[in-house]
Amino acid sequence: MSTPPNPPPYWYHHYHRGPRFAKRFFWFALGGFATAMWMRNRDANGDFRMQHACMRHKPREQLRAPEAESSPATAGARAWSQEVAHGPMPAPGNATPGWEQENATEIIADMKKKAADTAVELSEATLDTIMSTAMSLKAKLAERTTRLDEENKRLRQELEALKKSPPRLV
Incomplete structure (x- = not known):
């Protein structure tokens, strides 16, 4: 229901x-x-x-060239009233990385080295496991072939014994 x-x-x-x-x-x-x-x-x-993977910056508006000032009084007034577009400050060319950046670089390098060592150890362990498995399978196969050879030898001997002395059917 x-x-x-x-x-x-x-x-x-x-x-x-x-x-x-x-x-x-x-x-x-x-x-x-x-x-x-x-x-x-x-x-x-x-x-x-x-929306888009590639972002292009909008072109900056060209700054107007300063016109020849006629009097110092009007020049000061215009200087305060004009807005100037400031772009991002360029980085100095001889800037040295700070302590934090060097420390972070060292930490990242250590982490990369540890990750590489761990990957090498894991691959070696995997190869050792594969080799031991292959050796054990090879030993099992050799044991089985010897056992089958012994069984075939025993069966041949029984067959020859039966041929030499056939059973009597009365």
């Missing part, structure tokens, strides 16, 4: 949705709308970081 003994009216397979269905559908639709608007806004602004 798939239904309770006294089913409520209009019993069907979507009855369990009940009065909460409208609330859930509203929040689902609101989330979908917000996501669509956010994606549309990102596309309009040209932000393609999540």
Whole structure:
């Protein structure tokens, strides 16, 4: 029986949705709308970081060449009012790595060496296991061949004995 003994009216397979269905559908639709608007806004602004593997930087706007200033009073006012686009500061050419970077490099080198040693040990252990298994199989095969040879020799001797003295049938 798939239904309770006294089913409520209009019993069907979507009855369990009940009065909460409208609330859930509203929040689902609101989330979908917000996501669509956010994606549309990102596309309009040209932000393609999540969609494309290759991100090229937008070309920087060329800075205007400073015009010849006529008076020092207006030159100072213009200097304070103009906004200058500052790019990222270039790294100095003779910068030496810090202690943290050297320490991290040493730690990474040690980890690489330990990983390589562990891989070598595992491969040696695997090869030793394979060799011991092969040796044991070879020993079992040799034992079986000697046992079969002995059994064949015994059967030949019995056959020759039967040929020499055949059984008497009366």
